[in-house]
Amino acid sequence: MIFIIIVLIIFLLLLLPYVFFMKREIKNITIQLNEYNDLKSLKKIDATLFDKEIENLAYSINKHIDINIQSQIKQKRLEEEIRKNIANISHDLRTPLTSIIGYIQMIKKGNLSKEKQIEYIDIAERRAKDLQNLLSDFFELSIIESPDYYIELEKININNILCEVIASFYNSFLDKNIAPKIDLPKDNIMVIGNEGAIKRVLQNLIVNIIKHSKEDVYIGLKKENNKAVLTTINRCDDIKEEDVDLIFNRFYKKDDVRTNKNGSTGLGLSISKRLMEKMNGEIYAEVHKDLLHIFCKLDLK
Template sequence: MIWIILILIVFLMILLFYLIFMKMQIRNIKKQLDDYNSGELNKKLDIVLLDKDIESLACSINKHIDINIKAQVKQKNSESEIKKTIASISHDLRTPLTSVIGYIQMIISKELSFEKQNEYMHIALKRAKSLQVLLNDFFQLSIIESPEYKIQNKFVNINNILYEVVTDFYDSFLQERINPNIDIKEENIIVIGNEVAIKRVIENLINNIVKHSKNYVFIELKKDHNEAVLTIINEANGIKENEAELIFNRFYKGDSSRTDGNTGLGLSIAKNLMEKMNGHIYAKINNGLLYIFCKWRIGE
């Protein structure tokens, strides 16, 4: 009988010790959570792993902390990206807007000849149109980047779209003295995509050529296994090899010391549209030339 009582006393003492330890662990977790929430602590919970349930609870809390930290980092990066975007927009809007205001002020001063007034009017109109293009591009990019923006993919003849876009840019090629080498296979290539989106992608890529290329230009469309591949090659204009993928970033400048190095929003729009179509676009630099590849899945 005495042995049973002793065993019960020992058992109760162990149980009491265990309950006290559990309470201490819970208080420790609460304190660490309070410190984390107040900003005094920025790390995962530290616990003595003697109870599976408390260990499981702490692991769940630590996973939540990881998710929270990643969300905070993402938010900071997003805020930084927004600030950079606003700064770039402000810069790109300020320059042509200041120019337009300056020319208009000179025109209304009535101190210029009729010929000069007419010349400055056309210059001001040209700068105003560039502003309009920039604003339209930024508006479209904000829509395309929205998760709610969806694209309906269908079977599309990409040859016809490429022929149409190249023809539309014929006058621009002549004006810029660009003689592109174009290789489009006679076989019609049917891809899974959206006709309007594909046309916009190709327009933006060729418009980038017109802006930034003066000599070598190569445009090729071919079938590669189960993909259609559009390759556009032109001068890299100082873009370094490790910066190739950066050209798809908003307002990327190939040379930060030159305002004319700005690629604007066209390539960023192209990348977003390709992703919405489940296509793929990427770039690389080789021997001073910029290669841009667009890939769509072939329609069965």
């Protein structure tokens, strides 16, 4: 009995220092955590006691701190992006609105000729339609960017769609004195995609060509490495090589205003990029000797 008591006393004497140091280490970790939570320190938790469980605890806490830091960084970037988006949208909406208000005010003064009144009304109407197109494209882009937006994919004859879209722009090409060089294969190319989405992408690409081209352009379609590759080439002197990837950004604009004199909102390439991604395809651009090459790739069926 005495032996057991002696053993217990020795055990307690050995255990007490461990409990003391363990308690001190937990207090130390608690202080560090409080400093981190109060934003007084951004340092990770430092464990001074060589104990496996304490080290595992410190590791788990530090891992959580890393996740929290990354989450905060991501949140700040998101907030900054939202602020920039709001500023850009406000600018894009304000520009046509200011123009419309200006022309209406001049008409209200009543000192204009009948011809000038009609001219200013026509201009205000065009600006209003520009604003309507801008809002429509913003709305479409916001829907497409939603993770819940789904595109049904099926077997599509891309040759037929491309011919149809090109033909629909016949008058626009004539107005700009553009004679597109069209290079299509004799055999039909079948892809995995969505007819409506493919049409929208092709329409946006051709609108981009007509808007920026100063001379003839190239539109080609071919098979390459189990992909259907659509290529458009047009001269574009005002895009630098280092900026070429930015043309797919929703708020990239070379001009001071989003809407152009031809009514384009400049969001077409952003919409095209999101649609291509929804169809498991890709779209990218390259600049070679002042020539803008845009490539669209879809899986073959």
